[in-house]
Amino acid sequence: xxxxxxxxxxxxxxxxxxxxxxxxxxxxxxxxxxxxxxxxxxxxxxxxxxxxxxxxxxxxxxxxxxxxxxxxxxxxxxxxxxxxxxxxxxxxxxxxxxxxxxxxxxxxxxxxxxxxxxxxxxxxxxxxxxxxxxxxxxxxxxxxxxxxxxxxxxxxxxxxxxxxxxxxxxxxxxxxxxxxxxxxxxxxxxxxxxxxxxxxxxxxxxxxxxxxxxxxxxxxxxxxxxxxxxxxxxxxxxxxxxxxxxxxxxxxxxxxxxxxxxxxxxxxxxxxxxxxxxxxxxxxxxxx
Amino acid sequence: xxxxxxxxxxxxxxxxxxxxxxxxxxxxxxxxxxxxxxxxxxxxxxxxxxxxxxxxxxxxxxxxxxxxxxxxxxxxxxxxxxxxxxxxxxxxxxxxxxxxxxxxxxxxxxxxxxxxxxxxxxxxxxxxxxxxxxxxxxxxxxxxxxxxxxxxxxxxxxxxxxxxxxxxxxxxxxxxxxxxxxxxxxxxxxxxxxxxxxxxxxxxxxxxxxxxxxxxxxxxxxxxxxxxxxxxxxxxxxxxxxxxxxxxxxxxxxxxxxxxxxxxxxxxxxxxxxxxxxxxxxxxxxxxxxxxxxxxxxxxxxxxxxxxxxxxxxxxxxxxxxxxxxxxxxxxxxxxxxxxxxxxxxxxxxxxxxxxxxxxxxxxxxxxxxxxxxxxxxxxxxxxxxxxxxxxxxxxxxxxxxxxxxxxxxxxxxxxxxxxxxxxxxxxxxxxxxxxxxxxxxxxxxxxxxxxxxxxxxxxxxxxxxxxxxxxxxxxxxxxxxxxxxxxxxxxxxxxxxxxxxxxxxxxxxxxxxxxxxxxxxxxxxxxxxxxxxxxxxxxxxxxxxxxxxxxxxxxxxxxxxxxxxxxxxxxxxx
Numbered sequence: 096x097x098x099x100x101x102x103x104x105x106x107x108x109x110x111x112x113x114x115x116x117x118x119x120x121x122x123x124x125x126x127x128x129x130x131x132x133x134x135x136x137x138x139x140x141x142x143x144x145x146x147x148x149x150x151x152x153x154x155x156x157x158x159x160x161x162x163x164x165x166x167x168x169x170x171x172x173x174x175x176x177x178x179x180x181x182x183x184x185x186x187x188x189x190x191x192x193x194x195x196x197x198x199x200x201x202x203x204x205x206x207x208x209x210x211x212x213x214x215x216x217x218x219x220x221x222x223x224x225x226x227x228x229x230x231x232x233x234x235x236x237x238x239x240x241x242x243x244x245x246x247x248x249x250x251x252x253x254x255x256x257x258x259x260x261x262x263x264x265x266x267x268x269x270x271x272x273x274x275x276x277x278x279x280x281x282x283x284x285x286x287x288x289x290x291x292x293x294x295x296x297x298x299x300x301x302x303x304x305x306x307x308x309x310x311x312x313x314x315x316x317x318x319x320x321x322x323x324x325x326x327x328x329x330x331x332x333x334x335x336x337x338x339x340x341x342x343x344x345x346x347x348x349x350x351x352x353x354x355x356x357x358x359x360x361x362x363x364x365x366x367x368x369x370x371x372x373x374x375x376x377x378x379x380x381x382x383x
Numbered sequence: 384x385x386x387x388x389x390x391x392x393x394x395x396x397x398x399x400x401x402x403x404x405x406x407x408x409x410x411x412x413x414x415x416x417x418x419x420x421x422x423x424x425x426x427x428x429x430x431x432x433x434x435x436x437x438x439x440x441x442x443x444x445x446x447x448x449x450x451x452x453x454x455x456x457x458x459x460x461x462x463x464x465x466x467x468x469x470x471x472x473x474x475x476x477x478x479x480x481x482x483x484x485x486x487x488x489x490x491x492x493x494x495x496x497x498x499x500x501x502x503x504x505x506x507x508x509x510x511x512x513x514x515x516x517x518x519x520x521x522x523x524x525x526x527x528x529x530x531x532x533x534x535x536x537x538x539x540x541x542x543x544x545x546x547x548x549x550x551x552x553x554x555x556x557x558x559x560x561x562x563x564x565x566x567x568x569x570x571x572x573x574x575x576x577x578x579x580x581x582x583x584x585x586x587x588x589x590x591x592x593x594x595x596x597x598x599x600x601x602x603x604x605x606x607x608x609x610x611x612x613x614x615x616x617x618x619x620x621x622x623x624x625x626x627x628x629x630x631x632x633x634x635x636x637x638x639x640x641x642x643x644x645x646x647x648x649x650x651x652x653x654x655x656x657x658x659x660x661x662x663x664x665x666x667x668x669x670x671x672x673x674x675x676x677x678x679x680x681x682x683x684x685x686x687x688x689x690x691x692x693x694x695x696x697x698x699x700x701x702x703x704x705x706x707x708x709x710x711x712x713x714x715x716x717x718x719x720x721x722x723x724x725x726x727x728x729x730x731x732x733x734x735x736x737x738x739x740x741x742x743x744x745x746x747x748x749x750x751x752x753x754x755x756x757x758x759x760x761x762x763x764x765x766x767x768x769x770x771x772x773x774x775x776x777x778x779x780x781x782x783x784x785x786x787x788x789x790x791x792x793x794x795x796x797x798x799x800x801x802x803x804x805x806x807x808x809x810x811x812x813x814x815x816x817x818x819x820x821x822x823x824x825x826x827x828x829x830x831x832x833x834x835x836x837x838x839x840x841x842x843x844x845x846x847x848x849x850x851x852x853x854x855x856x857x858x859x860x861x862x863x864x865x866x867x868x869x870x871x872x873x874x875x876x877x878x879x880x881x882x883x884x885x886x887x888x889x890x891x892x893x894x895x896x897x898x899x900x901x902x903x904x905x906x907x908x909x910x911x912x913x914x915x916x917x918x919x920x921x922x923x924x925x926x927x928x929x930x931x932x933x934x935x936x937x938x939x940x941x942x943x944x945x946x947x948x949x950x951x952x953x954x955x956x957x958x
Contacts, residue, residue, distance in 0.1 A: 135802075135803065135806065135807075135808065136802075136803060138802050140651070143813070148822070150810075151812075151821050154808065156802035156803075156809045157810050157811070157812075157820070158651060158654055158681075158811055159810075159811065159812040159813060159822075160647060160650070160651075160677060160681075160813050161647065161674070161677050161813055164644075164647040164674075164677075167611075167639065167643075167644040167645075167647035167648040167651060168647050168648060168650060168651025168652075168654065169651065170648060170651070171609065171611065171647075171648040171649070171650075171651035171652035171655065171657075171659075172652070172654060172655040172802070174635060174637075174652070175609060175635075175651075175655035175656060175657040176655045176801075176802070176803055178803060179655070179802055179803055196640055196641060196643075196644070197640065197643075197644055199640070200639075200640035200644065352637070354630075354633070354635050358633075361655075361656070361803075362608045362609065362633070362635060362652075362655075362656070362657050363656025363657055363779075363801060363804075364656075365608060365633055366606070366775065367603065367606050367633075367775055368632065368633060369770060371631060371632055372603055372604060372632065372770065375600070375603070375628060375631075375632065376590070376600060376768060376770075379590035379591060379592045379596070380588055380589065380590050380767070
């Protein structure tokens with residue numbers, strides 16, 4: 096499938112020139128096209144922020160909801176219609192800060208969705224404050240003496256929660272990122288892809304060059320089935336590993352609800368079972 | 384005792400059970416109400432309880448009546464305290480006529496000295512049979528004996544209730560209920576307790592259910608197939624009911640990590656084509672308010688069951704109040720239409736919850752079902768629900784390639800597509816958006832979209848539920864109420880017997896029916912009866928119907944009104 100099917104034509108994109116979001120968008124379209132995903136079967140769900148505008152820039156169904164709240168609707172959309180491919184995509188502030196509680200519990204719930212998080216370690220839309228993943232000492236107009244909180248480690252948290260699929264990519268490397276996206280989308284269950292992305296306007300610390308100097312790819316010696324090894328890799332801070340850290344196949348939320356055990360039809364195609372309802376009402380006549 | 388009181392009692396006996404949490408009040412209540420209904424008596428039960436799992440003091444009032452009955456009263460004809468010290472909990476309700484039944488050391492409580500005592504050693508009888516555990520069933524037998532129920536029917540019911548247990552347990556429970564029944568037979572019983580009216584086979588065949596169950600059944604009948612909520616008293620009973628029947632009825636029920644997730648899940652589910660419900664209370668709903676606004680902006684149908692309890696903040700978690708009317712009315716930033724139902728009876732709880740799903744879908748808006756702890760936890764017998772009057776209206780279209788989710792229309796309603804059904808793309812955005820659902824800062828589009836959303840608020844006015852006028856059409860005095868106070872006001876007015884006074888009950892509190900101002904202006908005196916301190920519905924009428932109601936009879940002690948409260952309050956106001 097050509098990437099054309101996802102093209103929006105001549106649209107006004109709100110991202111800065113040079114922003115890491117541009118290659119992420121392009122790479123995502125390529126990954127989707129290579130996976131033969133029909134835009135009419137794809138739902139993008141996002142929150143608020145610069146990254147959260149991504150659904151507006153490719154052809155698909157989308158639910159651009161509230162700040163921090165992409166994961167609950169994404170979970171529900173997949174549960175109501177498992178035939179759809181559902182991708183929840185937003186930035187680090189949206190997913191790990193405002194939506195931190197949903198991030199934790201979505202991993203526990205394990206819906207069959209892909210969660211792509213643009214991680215630029217800064218707030219873009221609100222103009223340059225610290226994000227949950229900002230490094231200590233990072234100075235901003237609000238964190239005037241530098242960030243004093245420990246950075247949030249999404250991969251370590253996800254592996255600690257025994258997430259189904261955990262990976263990290265870098266927007267600068269489109270070829271490898273595309274392969275990681277494809278693996279994540281194909282994976283059955285919750286799949287996290289944290290993706291490093293420089294903010295050319297508000298983050299003068301974590302630049303293209305900084306990322307280049309501070310990342311390396313996991314090689315074949317890393318076994319993604321080894322949870323302890325994955326956790327050890329996730330806690331490395333000197334140089335930051337990229338690639339698939341952890342894969343843990345298990346039943347999805349939709350499967351675990353048992354709603355599709357006897358009936359494959361999506362919930363949205365089902366009607367009230369009048370006979371069953373009448374039988375339930377009848378139980379209140381027979382005092383029990 | 385005066386003859387009139389005796390006559391009244393023959394028709395209407397109230398039994399109050401009280402005890403510590405976790406000590407069997409619920410077992411006695413459950414068995415007794417089912418036995419009475421199965422025997423063909425009209426029965427009503429309501430409880431008040433503390434926010435704790437053990438200890439404290441809880442009570443249940445059960446009424447048995449020759450006529451349909453569904454309102455709480457203060458009067459206690461029979462008081463059955465199950466633990467020492469619990470009589471004091473209901474001491475204010477004792478009258479010289481109250482008969483106390485129970486163990487000597489429990490009924491001979493200081494608070495009960497001047498009252499009539501019937502000593503029945505529940506525990507001793509139970510121990511003789513096989514263990515203290517049977518004392519609650521002994522109490523059931525004793526009450527059945529006092530009321531003069533058919534002993535065979537009582538035994539048959541107990542046998543059926545414990546049928547799944549071992550033979551020993553069934554036999555001991557049968558012995559226990561029989562022994563309790565026989566024990567009161569040996570006593571010198573006061574007149575007027577025995578039920579002298581005939582039970583009805585028709586009543587025996589009616590439903591016996593709680594407000595929570597009526598809301599839950601109404602949701603299923605409304606096509607609800609997705610529920611996401613976080614447990615919070617008193618709304619949890621609806622969540623529990625739907626969870627227990629979810630798989631069999633095709634309803635996906637998920638306990639969310641918090642109320643914010645709950646409503647955002649529900650809206651996502653509705654976007655994908657489900658009929659979604661959240662059930663919540665007080666602070667839980669406060670957390671949902673941004674989601675309410677999202678539903679307004681996305682034009683996504685969602686039904687919110689809000690079971691009110693006293694606030695602010697954590698307030699009184701297990702008590703009742705009608706003080707979240709204004710919260711529900713104004714919840715969510717920005718301007719968008721909504722509907723607020725407030726059922727007052729079990730039938731209304733069923734049909735209006737059902738209707739909420741249809742109207743939420745039709746107008747693509749949040750629809751509220753506003754109940755309270757009292758309505759949710761009370762139960763009584765009712766004729767039943769007619770499913771032919773509860774049809775699911777779906778308003779989903781198959782999309783064409785050029786589909787626009789927010790197409791501008793005259794009535795404000797854009798045909799609603801869902802992802803994966805048709806050739807079009809369904810795009811929704813919490814930002815202001817254009818017809819396709821894309822972010823816009825074109826301020827002309829903004830104005831058009833506000834107008835479109837508010838136009839739905841005008842369109843839905845043709846679907847407003849008319850308030851119910853009960854009493855003389857040419858009334859001079861009008862008593863206005865809403866939600867759960869339906870039966871208590873109705874019974875109070877029947878007792879007052881004023882031929883110049885009518886009752887006007889609203890089961891839809893927003894938008895108000897257009898008849899409101901006319902109905903109010905027709906009366907010389909008007910009073911609102913409602914369960915909050917500031918007269919919220921009275922204010923709402925003034926604001927949206929432009930009519931002033933003269934007086935307000937309010938309560939906010941957490942217990943709600945009894946018939947006596949309303950009789951006394953209205954007598955004072957109308958004197």
